[in-house]
Amino acid sequence: GEDVEQSLFLSVREGDSSVINCTYTDSSSTYLYWYKQEPGAGLQLLTYIFSNMDMKQDQRLTVLLNKKDKHLSLRIADTQTGDSAIYFCAERSGYSTLTFGKGTMLLVSP
Amino acid sequence: NAGVTQTPKFQVLKTGQSMTLQCAQDMNHNSMYWYRQDPGMGLRLIYYSASEGTTDKGEVPNGYNVSRLNKREFSLRLESAAPSQTSVYFCASRLQGGAEAFFGQGTRLTVV
Numbered sequence: 001g002e003d004v005e006q007s008l009f010l011s012v013r014e015g016d017s018s019v020i021n022c023t024y025t026d027s028s029s030t031y032l033y034w035y036k037q038e039p040g041a042g043l044q045l046l047t048y049i050f051s052n053m054d055m056k057q058d059q060r061l062t063v064l065l066n067k068k069d070k071h072l073s074l075r076i077a078d079t080q081t082g083d084s085a086i087y088f089c090a091e092r093s094g095y096s097t098l099t100f101g102k103g104t105m106l107l108v109s110p
Numbered sequence: 111n112a113g114v115t116q117t118p119k120f121q122v123l124k125t126g127q128s129m130t131l132q133c134a135q136d137m138n139h140n141s142m143y144w145y146r147q148d149p150g151m152g153l154r155l156i157y158y159s160a161s162e163g164t165t166d167k168g169e170v171p172n173g174y175n176v177s178r179l180n181k182r183e184f185s186l187r188l189e190s191a192a193p194s195q196t197s198v199y200f201c202a203s204r205l206q207g208g209a210e211a212f213f214g215q216g217t218r219l220t221v222v
Contacts, residue, residue: 004152031209033211035213041215041216042200042213042214042215042216043153043200043202043213044213045210045211045212045213048209048210050209088152088153090153092211097143097155097158097168098143098155098202098211099155100145100152100153100154101152102150102151102152103152
């Protein structure tokens with residue numbers, strides 16, 4: 001079945017850039033997503049990218065997709081303490097369902 | 111426009127009790143999903159409904175049943191709760207053919 005892998009933890013200083021990486025196995029993925037989860041909260045859709053795109057930029061967020069290597073990354077520029085959260089990578093292929101990674105905990109220190 | 115609404119937000123059950131988790135969306139979405147989130151496991155799909163009138167099993171369906179009551183509502187039922195079902199449950203919805211999937215705020219269930 002499909003598998004999505006992420007590193008578990010990333011620590012950065014405020015003002016630095018953060019890069020969260022994700023790999024997936026399903027070559028038929030159509031969309032790839034990044035969600036943010038703050039403590040005790042639900043999942044907030046940050047951004048997504050269609051599989052025929054290489055890059056998508058949205059304000060401080062940049063998503064890079066290397067379809068050949070099945071590698072997705074999320075770059076957060078000028079990281080703030082409010083960006084501290086768990087970030088989930090997810091992929092959608094075929095009909096309907098999303099498959100999630102286990103999440104990367106981002107800790108931003110002042 | 112409330113998005114995806116889940117009730118209740120918190121619940122404690124005794125082993126063997128039954129309960130139904132409710133989910134409703136007001137975005138006229140076709141597809142709805144139930145996930146559970148456990149520490150270190152990410153989100154795992156329990157059941158989904160691609161459209162009104164259809165339901166399908168996901169990765170971890172055992173011990174659960176679902177009902178797609180109408181286009182807006184998708185409920186998850188635990189017939190005989192077990193401690194292994196202690197988890198945070200999330201409902202999500204998506205417009206068929208659309209990219210974005212939106213999540214509710216979750217139901218935190220503890221089975222003792």
